[in-house]
Amino acid sequence: MNRNYPRIRDVAEAAGVSTATVSRALSTPDLVSEDTRAIVLKAVEATGYRVNHAARNLRRQQTGGIVVLVPNLANPFFSAILSGITSAMAPSGYNVLIADTRQGEHIRDYLHNNRADGLIVLDANLPEDVLSAGAPERHHPPIVFACEWLENDTRPKVVIDNVYGAGLAIDHLVELGHQRIGHVMGPPDNVLTITRAEGTRRALAKHGLTLRPDWFLEGDFSLASGAEAARRWLCMDDRPTAMFCSSDAMACGFIGELHHRGVRVPDDVSVVGFDNIDISAHFVPALTTIAQPRTRIGETAATCLLSLMKGEGEAICQPHVLEVELIKRQSAARLG
């Protein structure tokens, strides 16, 4: 930041008005006459003035930024959401800060409302106390949850219907003639894991299929854990003919590992994923999956947070449930 940088006072002098008028011309144009406004804008142009955000934020008692808490930034699933957030935030002038929740203690800083005017949380598995709504001595800024959320928490969230999505996947497999269906899950304490597993169980029950707990494999949404699940599938002496994976990354890892071991998808086993990440359409075989609108999740969360910060109340921020969709491709085929 450069000293001798044009200040609002320089603009005021150039325009022959007071700093108050310059400030008003820029942030509340209705309060100045059309003529002065034009003069001021010309002076701004001439001096190359840009507002000093630190000064503005100090006076306005705000920080001028929002923070996005991301679990594992390196996971491409989140980059599309981030992209949606930044594009929805850009016109507002708020800065978008990102913080990787794996970076330990630093996140606590971000939760304080003197660090950010708002928060978008993509990771509901933070240490117990961090996100608790019930600690009034901690001054949290407005929070919007996206993708993940806390059970029994009334704060606004932007999510999908994971139970329904899982149901779509199972219905499809059953339609293809599969009766022996397994499930690769995410990490145990994750809401997405829980709801997708629940949806899987319900759909299996609906179709009168017996539930085989030994066919529910634990994973962590990653490629590597999908590969690990494949190895466990290979060790079974009584194998399912189809696997529903709780993330596309796990589905890809699963298929890739099977391929290395000489097992073919969908010939030897059908696979359905969840997320519809970019690679899925190009995978070999192209991945049948449940699509969720990732960019729109980000946009919606950002828009919701903006209206919360404007103080437009919680009313318009009822849980947004965005639609999911079955994308039929080649990784799941008719049993036979």
Added chain:
Amino acid sequence: MNRNYPRIRDVAEAAGVSTATVSRALSTPDLVSEDTRAIVLKAVEATGYRVNHAARNLRRQQTGGIVVLVPNLANPFFSAILSGITSAMAPSGYNVLIADTRQGEHIRDYLHNNRADGLIVLDANLPEDVLSAGAPERHHPPIVFACEWLENDTRPKVVIDNVYGAGLAIDHLVELGHQRIGHVMGPPDNVLTITRAEGTRRALAKHGLTLRPDWFLEGDFSLASGAEAARRWLCMDDRPTAMFCSSDAMACGFIGELHHRGVRVPDDVSVVGFDNIDISAHFVPALTTIAQPRTRIGETAATCLLSLMKGEGEAICQPHVLEVELIKRQSAARLG
């Protein structure tokens, strides 16, 4: 941001010292006696004080943040780099803002030094004037380029040796007996495209192979452009037996599309990618590729920027060239 939030004055009163002492105890502990420091820290604890960054930044004439300009945030290639940046930045206390360069005019704002104390640029294809070093009336903050860079520009950068990397790929294919080698390129005006194509040409020449311009296909690093390249490959009546793709995403798109059309990799054509993104090891077939240390690129860029901002001069910021490595997997096989 809450009014009646503890200010430095509250801490001062609680500790029975002046605000100056509190400030010093926190930011320059050496200037304060051990006893008072302890008292102040206790008072900080008791009041729950957190510094107001707007006030600090205003007084210190800084913004407290750095901006990362990313071309297409939704591209997973960049998320690993971002991850490296945030982890290297976390201890410094600087905020990390991200801006997607596709978001048009807003980027210009970020380039002004009253918006950020430093800049990491991952996209060298911005409009001509935006990054030009030679416009002194624009007050740029310190800049570090990463991955991409401007030709004939002496500013610090963190890059890899793309010519050498491309050479590794071609050498490997030649070693496997391939004589007819094509190349899928990135967008035409991109430095990575240019240097990787140059490396390809040089390596082909080194091995005495004739250069076939009709085997150099244009792409844009994306999955979709890889698929498009596959379609063009299929239309050739005189096909290369191996393709070196300038990004893993294009390699995956290429292989996926061929697979849909019944062409097998590596049986019918060998493919080598570039980047070693996470999916590559799990792709079908597992992708032979040139690895670049993406996380470390981010970390190095961040560290370099930090020392630049500390005013430690350009000296320690000579172009950092990080190493690349050939990862042999299954997508490239012996010809025959």
Added chain:
DNA sequence: TCATCTTATGCAATCGATTACATCGCTGCA
């Protein structure tokens, strides 16, 4: 014992934009 130097602390100005309040000039109505 006094002058000098060092260390620890306080006082108060400062960073730049915003905004409550005061002022001024004008219009319109009684």
Added chain:
DNA sequence: TGCAGCGATGTAATCGATTGCATAAGATGA
């Protein structure tokens, strides 16, 4: 004519932390 009301603008206080300068207390040396 006089006064209320309104629109446009200026004056100056304010946001909270930092830091140059002043000062006081203690250490050192002659």
